[in-house]
Amino acid sequence: MSGKRYLFFVSLTYSYSILRPLQDAIWQRGDEAAWFIEDGCENWLRNDEKQLHTIQQVMDYNPIAVFVPGNWVYHFFPGVKVAVFHGYAMKKRVEKIDDHFTIRGWFDVYCSQGPSTTPYFKQLEAKHGFFKVYETGWCKVDSFYNNGTTQNTNNNFTILYSPTFTKGICSAWDLYDVIKKIAEKKPWNWIITFHPKLNDPELLDKYKALGSQFENVSFQRGNDGLNTFRKADVMLCDSSSIIVEFMLLDKPVVTFRNTNPGDYLLNVLNEEEVEGALEEALSRPEHLMEHIHNYTMHHEPHRDGKNSERVLEAVDDFITNYKGKLKPKPLNLWRKFKIRIKARYFRFS
Missing domain, CATH: 3.40.50 (Rossmann fold)
Structure with a gap:
């Protein structure tokens, strides 16, 4: 020793x-x-x-x-x-x-x-x-890469919403009504997590209330990495580095007004496009998954x-x-x- x-x-x-x-x-x-x-x-x-x-x-x-x-x-x-x-x-x-x-x-x-x-x-x-x-x-x-399956084992599709905290880029204010509407009409489960630096009390209370209002919405203050990621099928985000982490698990990401979009993302510019992009992501198009693999290898080739x-x-x-x-x-x-x-x-x- x-x-x-x-x-x-x-x-x-x-x-x-x-x-x-x-x-x-x-x-x-x-x-x-x-x-x-x-x-x-x-x-x-x-x-x-x-x-x-x-x-x-x-x-x-x-x-x-x-x-x-x-x-x-x-x-x-x-x-x-x-x-x-x-x-x-x-x-x-x-x-x-x-x-x-x-x-x-x-x-x-x-x-x-x-x-x-x-x-x-x-x-x-x-x-x-x-x-x-x-x-x-x-x-x-x-x-x-050391903990077996990283796929969602729930019966319903699950969306992870995890916005950045960066001012002017964070989507949390823009997407509240969108997420609420989708949660009302779709059977998808939602996990909502906020970056620890995103600390607007009024905003936090609004999203916490969604967790109380809908059985298919879960709000948790922090993201526990793999333990959170493995529960989801698709991420909804904006321009956070957490996007790469999620895609390392061979899972697609829908972004809202991403500041540097690429063919590895399903990026939308308007609120009314979010639901359709999530539908597409859940279907895991072959071309999208190939772009995701190539992009994540550029960031993290060490997978042993x-x-x-x-x-x-x-x-x-x-x-x-x-x-x-x-x-x-x-x-x-x-x-x-x-x-x-x-x-x-x-x-x-």
Whole structure:
């Protein structure tokens, strides 16, 4: 037993389904993992998972690496800071560089997912010089390929509605009446989940009420990854990176005013087109399914269930060959000061 210790930094609820396959890989090695959950984030830990409740406990735990699905981490935590991402690169706004590629100066290692991310991250690695990029595949999807069937086993078709939170792109305001109307007239089941950053109380209450009004509508605040995806046949969405995750299960997606549509989607521009597009998606047209396969392979070619192991191997390689040998990270003094204020932690040793 090597006794290595790793830390998971959780600031939003989507982190649990991303990090648990990585935790399984750590345990299979005979090593330890612990979770640090930011204030305000829901605690979904199981009884067999270890939580560190304070920053001082993290410092004492002294992990060799900290895995982060989000955009930031406490810079003073011990260990190599590893970005494992909360989704795939999606051009939510075609006029902008995807936020997926923003370099903020917090991370030592980026674990890229495939051809859609690795080449550009390698360019950024050469430009900045203070981090290394490893193509590992996304640790979250190990569970997609290691857990048997991912198909819906219910008798009725099920639609998953999971909009993005991005202002000006989110479809939740536009599609409420559409979803209500379809739920009234069609026998389809609905699962409605919202991104944790989509937090409009009035909107949430309206969709929760649908779950009370119709037996075929279920509203759940968070999306639990594979456990949610396997219950659905088709996704209704807009421009969220969750689209790629769902299509990895060989399932079609209908999008409403997607900002970067392609032949792998059934994209509609008007509310009255949604129902017909869902009907078409449920029929799984051969040409559509072929385009879905090609598109998802561009994002995630690693489908052997060993992405998490590759992430751990990347950390080992970085510690052995690069730690302490790269250019220093940007000082980011003002950001670091604000983070220490937020954490109320001012020890420097």
